Amino acid sequence: MEPAVSNHPLKGRSAFVTGASRGIGAAIAVALGAAGVKVALFAKTGEPHPKLPGTLHETAKAIEEAGGEALPIVGDLRDAEAVGEAIEATAAAFGGLDFCVNNASALDISGIGELSLKKFDLIAGVNMRGTFASISAALPYLRESDHAHLLTISPPLNTNPDWFAGGPYTATKYGMTIMTLGAAQTEPGIGANCLWPKTTIATAAVEFALGGQPMLDRSRKPSIVADAALAVLARDPNAYTGNAVLVEDLLAEEGVTDLDGYAVVPGQTDFQPDIYVDLQAREVLAGEAVHRVLLLLRAVSDLLRNVVDHVCGRRGEDQRDDQRHDAPAGRARAPLAEFGTRAYDLLAARVRRGAHVPGVDPLAAVGEDPLLAWQRRDEQDHGERERHGDGEAGDDRRVRERQAPTLAVALLVLGGMEVVR
Incomplete structure (x- = not known):
């Protein structure tokens, strides 16, 4: 057994994590133990x-093994009575309580129309109710400490509306932040602060709920949050309270x-920004599946565009001198073009809502927007027509070239929407 750090400023303190x-949570607990803090561990997973x-x-x-002292307590954070008993046992075993670290959280970033009530009860029960139960049970002991801290792993209150797409989960995480900052206003002498990483952290939640191995590879280790947590807990609680700070910014301080x-x-060097952090990202947090769907859409739409361009080009040549068919065809194509545009916009909006990355257009991950590309090509064709005097026949042919690909996109989108759904 390696001895705990003998000169760490937190040595001899006690914590509930x-x-x-x-x-x-495990990384913070181990770092605290290695610093000489006596740590009570609370979670459901005993086996x-x-x-x-x-x-x-x-x-x-x-x-x-790091030379620290640990008290594992198996329990459900949604059970307020169990939480209270665990904190009481912690204070009894360690002679008091100095730190309450609210790390536990349940994750589901589904929109309000997709999340079941049962799942909402779970994330609200763990994130908000659990944090409230932990704070309220810890406060009587923290008030007796001469170096008391409440530390919650929750984000700054970012009001960018893009983050509201995952409203139920966002409400619970912001609720954790608000409760902690509220304690800073009502509990003098207790440092109450929130920590949140700028990048995703390599955890089971990121692996299984967000992006799998590709996102893990673009993440940082949990130890970065643990080091920042120890830095916060070492600060004067009277001077440092009421903050919701990003991990990397605090470490820079x-x-x-x-x-x-x-x-x-x-x-x-290409890290994935965490949710609630407004940084540019190349992939969407909805997962690698969305990225692959968009790549597939681009490939298929390019193929359809080439086919339709070829077919319409031939028809334009065959019907160049036959104006009798052009007027009704033009009138019929206009609604189809409008439908295709609306269908494409619906798909794009759905993908963007599912991405939960404000300021990042997931369609940009697959190159230029196909509709914008066709519009740009039409403008180029128009310039060529002006220079070469193609006349009405050439204009009619290009109308077909412009609107038929839109219809092809509409048909593609109808299937693509179901894939993204």
């Missing part, structure tokens, strides 16, 4: 999960600017 069986790595006892073992060691993939 939720969601400590894996991911960010190995068939699909998810980590248990409370594995985290406790890692703390003990601490003089830590070289973040290369936190990359999951050594040398990675």
